[in-house]
Structure formats: structure tokens, C-alpha cells
Amino acid sequence: MVEEQFREDESAPVFFLSYARTRTRPRAVAPPRDNNKKVSQLFVDLSDHVVELLGLGPGRMAGFMDQMLDGGQLWTDDLAFAAGHCQVFIPLVSPQYLRSQWCAREWDAFTRRRAVPRPDAEPSVGETPVIPVNWSVVDRRRVPEVVSRRQLFTPTRLPSDIAPQYHEEGIYGLLSLGSNGKDAYDAVVWRLAQRIARAYRTHWVEPAVTTDLRQLRDRFEEDGHDLV
Numbered sequence: 001m002v003e004e005q006f007r008e009d010e011s012a013p014v015f016f017l018s019y020a021r022t023r024t025r026p027r028a029v030a031p032p033r034d035n036n037k038k039v040s041q042l043f044v045d046l047s048d049h050v051v052e053l054l055g056l057g058p059g060r061m062a063g064f065m066d067q068m069l070d071g072g073q074l075w076t077d078d079l080a081f082a083a084g085h086c087q088v089f090i091p092l093v094s095p096q097y098l099r100s101q102w103c104a105r106e107w108d109a110f111t112r113r114r115a116v117p118r119p120d121a122e123p124s125v126g127e128t129p130v131i132p133v134n135w136s137v138v139d140r141r142r143v144p145e146v147v148s149r150r151q152l153f154t155p156t157r158l159p160s161d162i163a164p165q166y167h168e169e170g171i172y173g174l175l176s177l178g179s180n181g182k183d184a185y186d187a188v189v190w191r192l193a194q195r196i197a198r199a200y201r202t203h204w205v206e207p208a209v210t211t212d213l214r215q216l217r218d219r220f221e222e223d224g225h226d227l228v
Helices: 037-054 077-085 095-099 101-111 162-176 179-202
Strands: 015-018 088-093 115-117 203-205
Touching: 015 037, 015 101, 037 088, 037 162, 037 179, 077 101, 088 095, 088 101, 088 179, 162 179, 179 203
Parallel strands: 015 088
Antiparallel strands: 115 203
């Protein structure tokens, strides 16, 4: 019975990377830019680390991110499946993220699922499968309660200057600093991957796929069904 309860779909990703898409606006002269390139870099680096840490087999997806050209417009079957089956949810918190109705729906799709400790697991106090990450600087006074009561990811066991730099710049800032931020970025992402692996090992989030977009809240508000 226990094995049945915790049986995973091998086609499901371990983590879901939720971010505010930046749409490219037409320009008369300049060529189009890949405004989500930094998010893609984080996704690839995290995925590589998670595969290594969990020893995922060939074909098993470490993570999922919506990479549609103009994402945030269509609740696809792939997106609904990933939000309903992934075990860890990584929101990249930024001013744009907190204003995004689409990101609020992704948050809602995951947090309405029920999470329980895995057999013999001992989660630390306050740890959940929702791991908010400081993507870019946000005025903490403007962060909705449903988000702020989650424990913001903070890297530990690193040189004393790295965690403050991450909190001051965000991962977007570390990537934007180029070589000056590379060491800090690499260290923070490695610690984040370890945190994802730990959440995966200590929690089981029951599958629940929401296919009807109208069932999902488009604001970051308390709603009484936040189970994860």
C-alpha cells in the first residue's frame, strides 16, 4: 500500500521552474532579443545538478519550464501535467512575477496539491516543496502574504560574502554581473539544486492535474486550499 501511494510517474519532472515571461516588443532597428536567456541558463544548470544529485535515469526529466515563444497565454497539456505531477516548485520571485496572473495560476496549481512526508523522512522545520528564489530585487513590503510566509531560499555553508550578494542582487543580478558574479552564481545554484534534491527526498506531493484554467486563482491571495 505504501509503495502504491508514493508511486511516481517516470515521465514527470522533479521540479517546476515558474517565472515571469518577458515578451519581446517589436523594434524598428534592433534585432529581437532572447529576454528569457538568463532563466534558461538557470534551468539548464539546475537540471544538470539535479540529475547528478538524484542519479536520474536516461529520459527522466529533472525539471520543467514553459518555453513557449510567447508563454503565459495557453494552459497546455504538458504544462498542466508538469504542474500536477512535479514534486518541487521553484518560483523565481521578482516584481514582474508578483504582478503576473499566469504565475499566480502556476503557484495555485501546485500549492493546492497535498504534501506528506515520505516514509522515514525527517523534513526540517519550515521546509516545504515550495522554494521561492530571489530572482531580482523585490520590496519585501509589497510581497503578498501567501508568498512571504514561505521560506525564501537562502544558501548556507558558503563564503560569508556570497549569501548577502545573492540577497542584494538576486540570481538575475549575479548573471548580469558577468565574471564578477559567476562564482557566487555557481555556488548559489549548486546549493539550490541540493535543496531541491532534499525536498524531493523528504516530501511526496500527491498528483492532481488541473486542466481547466478557470479553476485556478490569478492572484497571489490566501484561498484556504493551500496544502503544500
